[in-house]
Amino acid sequence: MQMLRNYFKGFGDISSENMDFLLSHCTSLEVPKGTELIKPNQDVDAVYFLEEGFLHYYTYSDFGERVTLKVVEANYCWTMMDSFVNHVPSSDYCVALSSVRLCELKRENYQAIKSKNKELSNFIQSIVEQILSAKVIEANKKSRMTIEQRYLDLLENHTKMVQEVPVQILASLIGTSRETLHRIRRKLAAA
Amino acid sequence: MQMLRNYFKGFGDISSENMDFLLSHCTSLEVPKGTELIKPNQDVDAVYFLEEGFLHYYTYSDFGERVTLKVVEANYCWTMMDSFVNHVPSSDYCVALSSVRLCELKRENYQAIKSKNKELSNFIQSIVEQILSAKVIEANKKSRMTIEQRYLDLLENHTKMVQEVPVQILASLIGTSRETLHRIRRKLAAA
DNA sequence: AAAAAGCTGTGTCATTTGACACACTAACAA
DNA sequence: TTGTTAGTGTGTCAAATGACACAGCTTTTT
Structure with a gap:
């Protein structure tokens, strides 16, 4: 969990009570290589933070070709955004490429954190903004x-x-x- | 401004006082074809909503080739994310491809809206989450x-x-x- | 009105790419 | 241990692509 703590710290300052509140709503888990974390039609109701290993996030094109959307590595926060935000079933896959250690933040806990107090809701807001910014930068970089x-x-x-x-x-x-x-x-x- | 009002409505319900507060912090402007809205090294301190026309958001590759990052169309909300969020100067260009009508939301007003009250801060949070989700969907779609x-x-x-x-x-x-x-x-x- | 600049359509040609095929190795399961 | 599956390295060849070149057209500038 230390890794996740440092990850959060990178987004700005926060009181230690709030940090503890945050972390207490995350659970650690380990899955072996080959685990299918997410399959199509599943409802993804959590955000994941990777502490060790690699995840393969992929889908299939209209021609039946497998397309890698992302290789998730350690110290990275990931979820099936569309499914998580809009409560729709995913249409893609996510499989552990190696033995993987990760932290999970369930949607209900995400909501609980946001409504706990002002500092936490601002903190979460700031994280989402920064992740959005990073996504755009990444996509633009790829284009160039x-x-x-x-x-x-x-x-x-x-x-x-x-x-x-x-x-x-x-x-x-x-x-x-x-x-x-x-x-x-x-x-x-x-x- | 009606178009922006409807755009906001699409993200969820909000009291009419709050909607008015929101809109009162946006200003309308029109620029002729060819206007350089944003040049490199500029600090982008606003979010734009396009009501009419097209914007060309582009940059240059290492080989000096011009690369289009986005063509912004009507009913779309856009900014140089990195610059806006992280207060860094932009390195890209944004030029009006036609005569363009747009609304501008300055960073200080964005902050004012977020801190006005709980409904507004939640509303903004929800918009940012949905835009993030949409960006990811768009990037994944392009990959496939x-x-x-x-x-x-x-x-x-x-x-x-x-x-x-x-x-x-x-x-x-x-x-x-x-x-x-x-x-x-x-x-x-x-x- | 004339000149300049920007955009479009199109052909040629060298280069790059993807598809396929096959041998070889590593990892894994029976 | 052996068979099976997944992954890698590599060659050939047809197809797709980018670079270049040039003509015609439209829009903007002088």
Whole structure:
């Protein structure tokens, strides 16, 4: 839970009572590799914070091809946004790529935190705003970069992910085929 | 301002006093085609709601190529998220593609609304959550679709945009060159 | 009105990509 | 232990794409 505490701290100051209140509404859990955290038609009623391991968030295109939407890594907060916010069933998948340790914040606890007091509701508001900002930055960055640049970015900023996540999944994440990613790796190795 | 009122209504119920308070903190403005709303190094301290026309939000890649990040259309709320949330100067551009009518909500007014009362702060929180959800859905949708599907999506759901925005900009928006988009259009016309 | 700038349509051609195929290795389950 | 499944490296080839080039058209500027 220490990791989650530090994650929260990064969003601003908060009294220690409120921090404890926050953390007391989160529960730790561990799941083995291969666990299907989320399947289509499921109602996602929690937000997850990853402490260790990798999650594979993916869906299928109209052509039946599996498309990676996100590889969730440690120290990252994630949920099926649409399902969580709008109470609709998810249409995508989320599977543990490794043994995973995570914290769960249930929707009812999320609501309880928001209505506890002003500091907490402002704190949560600030977190959501910052996550929104980060999402936009991430999407814009992706738009500007070529496939090769995206791979170099992974290498630089998500080294462990590159080492531990299957190449096919990385390829799909950056928007190409595993063969093309392989060509990029070969080229980089030669240089 | 009526359009903005309806936009807000779409996010949930709110007392008419609060709605009026909200709207009284927004100001209407009109800018002619070609206006540079935002230039690099500028500090963006407002959120904009478009009532009419189109905005071109773009940046440049490492290769000096102009990349369209978003074409903002009527009934859409937009800002340079990073700059607005984190008080950092923007590095991108936003230019009016046509004569544009918009509403502006300054950061200080945004704060004033959030702290006015509980209903308003919850209302704003709910809007931010829903916008975040929509952003994620949009990004995921884009990941799943081919260039052609993205164009068909524009045709179907943003007909006016396809008619009024230069093809080069649309091509960049969906992630391809104007030549390739042209090939797609030719193919669709033949069918 | 003339000139300039921006946008569009289109052809050619070299390059990049994806699809397929196959061998090899690692991980896992019976 | 053995069979099975998942993942990787690599080659070939057809198809898709981007870069370039140029002509015609529209809009804006002088």
